[in-house]
Amino acid sequence: MWDFSIAKSLGLMVKTAPFVVFRLMVYFGITIALILVTGTGAGVGYGVGLMGDDGFRASSTFWGGTLGFGLTAGVVFFFRDYLLYLIQAGHVAVMVEYLDGKTLPGGKGQITYAQGIVADRFGQASALFALDQLIKGVINVVTGLLEGLMSILPIPGLDRVMGVLRAYLRLAVGLVDEIILAHALRTRSDNAWAAAQDGLVLYAQNARPMLVNAAWLTLFVWLLSFLVFLVMLAPAALVVWALPGESSGVMLVFAVVFAWAVKAALIEPFAVACMLQVFFKVTEGQTPKPEWSARLAQASDKFRELGEKAVNWTMG
Incomplete structure (x- = not known):
């Protein structure tokens, strides 16, 4: 059904515990x-x-x-x-x-080590953000191409489910950008723009297995997130109880925020660990096809812009 090992992904989470703790601190700090x-x-x-x-007081609160x-x-959002x-x-x-079998420092040293790698590959934060965007x-274009191919298949009633399928596919590729960044990191290329281009081509030519696995992971992620949301209703209710005025409607918002923090700190990195396994497995031994x-x-101006930046990087 899928091409990743849940046990291996959990093992990666344990090995990268300093980053897991770091994520918990940051995202729950944002929540607080x-x-x-x-x-x-x-x-x-x-x-x-x-x-x-009373009406004015409720409104102003x-x-x-x-x-x-x-x-x-x-x-x-700004940061x-x-x-x-x-x-x-x-x-x-x-x-x-870790997937490549290397030994890394533990504790805070692991975070410092990782930040050094990211700085070497991508330079400033603004450059990485521009690359990620x-x-x-391009990922959205790849998904659109796949949707177009599916829409012309001679399957009765397919047009009625394409809307739901389209929305689900868009959701399922939410973490793929991190997989492309991983490819750029793994190749150790001095030109991150060119490495990202190659990673996107590899993703496109393996879109079917990537999307199948992404679809399974999306289902897992949102089921877990919903369960976390239900659990977080209790602490959210306590927070709302402490607020002045009639604020019971805010409870759901706070529960969503708590659930988002857990999702960003724990669930998403687990999903990324799974998708990394899939990408490295299905692209092993492959080269980008012309x-x-x-x-x-032809289909994406973003892909062409990546190419231009790759050329400018080489010329620079």
């Missing part, structure tokens, strides 16, 4: 910040609302909390490229090293 600033905003709004009637939540979420640089790419780097754009490179260049 969201709760504190939201609570502060709600408290300020509640204080302002004391000058009016709600908008105070919403402003606090939005402000914190905006800050996190998302640094999260990619410090956490996601670094974690992928040490996973790749281009990769995501016909697929030409097809992607």
Whole structure:
């Protein structure tokens, strides 16, 4: 059914425990910040609302909390490229090293080691973020090409399920960009743009097994995330109980935030560990096929931009 070992992925999580702990600290730190600033905003709004009637107090409490939540979420969004640089790419780097049988330092030294690898391959955080955005754009095109092929198959009733299938495929490729970054790291190429191009071509020419495995993993990830959400309703209820005013509707939002933190810190790296196994297995011994490179260049301006940056990097 799938081409990865759950036991091996769990083993990778254990071996990269320093990064797992780092992720837990960062993502739960973000969650706590969201709760504190939201609570502060709600408290300020509640204080302002004391000058009016019950309806005004409820409204000002709600908008105070919403402003606090939005402000914190905006800050996190602004620094998302640094999260990619410090956490996601670094974690992928040490996973790749372990899959290749290398011995790495433990503790904080593992994080420092990974950050050195990422800096050597990608340079600044802004460059890695730009590369990641281009990769995501090409992945969407590959998924679209596959959707197009499926839509012309002579299967009765296929058109009625294509909408659901299309949405699921888009969801299933959510972590593939990290797999392409892993390819760029594994090849140890001095030209990350060219390595990413090659990785995308390899992904495209193996899209079917990659998407089948991604679909299974997406199912696992969202089932686990939903279970975590149910578990997190209890602590979310406690937080909401401590907030001023009638804030019971916020409980679901906080439960989602708690579940997001667990998903980002624990579930997603497990899924990446699985997909790394799949990619390395199905692409072993392969080289990028020129016909697929030409097809992607014709279909995706992002792929062409990657090529231009690769050439400029070489010329520079």
